[in-house]
Amino acid sequence: MSGAAAAITGVGAVTPLGIGADTLYERWRDGVCGLEDGVGRCGQFDPLSFMSRKEARRTERFAQFGLAACEEAVMQAGWPDGRPPYEPERVGCVLGVSFGGTQVLFDQYQTLQRDGPEAVWPLTVPVSMPNATPAVLAMAHGFRGEAKSIASACSSSAQAIGDGVRMLREDVADAVIVGGTEACLTPFLIAAFKMAGALSPSGVCRPFDRRRDGFIMAEGAGILILEQEEKARARGGEILGYVSGYGSTTDGHHLTAPAADGMVCACAILGALADAGRKPEEVDYVNAHGTSTDANDRAETNALKLALGQHAHCIPVSSTKSVVGHSIGGAGAVEAVATLLTLRHGVVPPTVGLQDPDEGLDLDYVPNSAVSLARRGEDGRADGANRRVAVSNSFAFGGHNAVLVIEA
């Protein structure tokens, strides 16, 4: 049974392509790659452009990204002075994050070893805690409803968005700030991912390509404002699109590797489509998890074929990570924002770097240059079908699969 779609009224992003959701979409569409020296760093981000010196001092980089992306999103949503247009207790926040403020933890651990316990910074815990971003967003924007962080590695922010949709459907909130953020480009975590065999030794992201050899670690944040549709309309908010479905499964197979057959991922895709009340053949576009690891890209291709059948060969599938890398807990939200804008513009940005698709990886991965989406409503589809429909995949270490259906 499907549930009500959540209306998207605002989006924001901080990514290696720059500041802002439109910047993310337009540069990706134009084939610009934000990856440099084997990482995806948000080099244009200056926290003092978005917050006071005091706020910047009391927040780690991941929370700063969240504050900046949320500011953009609430402004687009037309929230007056960035404050909720509803009772504050009826506005919540669910954000994905995989690690939180790890740099502060590492620095303060060194302080402990060097200078003893009395030298440890009193703000270590509030600055590093994974839930720091919902906490500072509540202080900045004045919402007072349920707020929390979700940690499920690379699926964290897709699960956060799905959780927010459920909060709206259960009518425990009129609006929910959802998304995710991550800033974990620390030498320690880069080394840890490298030693787990996940990172690209060549430092190049080539999803679905024969030469792909791992993902590129990145940082970034994506925020979406979700509202109950009728309430958004009643306040005169512009509806940009919808999160209409969410499905999630767990492989139960391996700590890091996806199950090669893609069967359990396919169940998540089908679950999300059922939740949205959509059939597989209604999908116009897939925003792939597309990490550029050998295992993911093959398992994901298998999952798409299982879930969508022959229709998987008829639609574009592209990877945002090809230009912004993998921001772990932020990735699903960045990609949800990119997916929404892809549908709204009707132009699918490419999988940059893909030149020679690997054997068996035979979907249309949109190599190198953008392609137009067919216009809905022009082919005689029935009522309500004039929205374009996209699937956005997130598959994680731990086997957590989270799939969103986004429409616009």
Add this chain to the structure above:
Amino acid sequence: MEITSSPTIEAVGVRIVEALVEFGADPDMMQSETTLEQLEIDSLDLFELAQILHQEFGLEINPEDFQDALTLGDAQRILLGYIK
């Protein structure tokens, strides 16, 4: 840091203002009648200030002593009271 002599009221007073500005307080508002709320100084700042004054001057400050401090002057009086 090893503390070799008793700190002076002047030195501690200067360091308090420096620390609060470092925490983000507006340097132009550093008058004794300014409230801690106006300076956006909260309990976490006072914990950090206590740590700094302990490390640099050897003062053993109990942050709970600040519970009734409303203004910068109140906080300064409590802190300087620790100097023997």
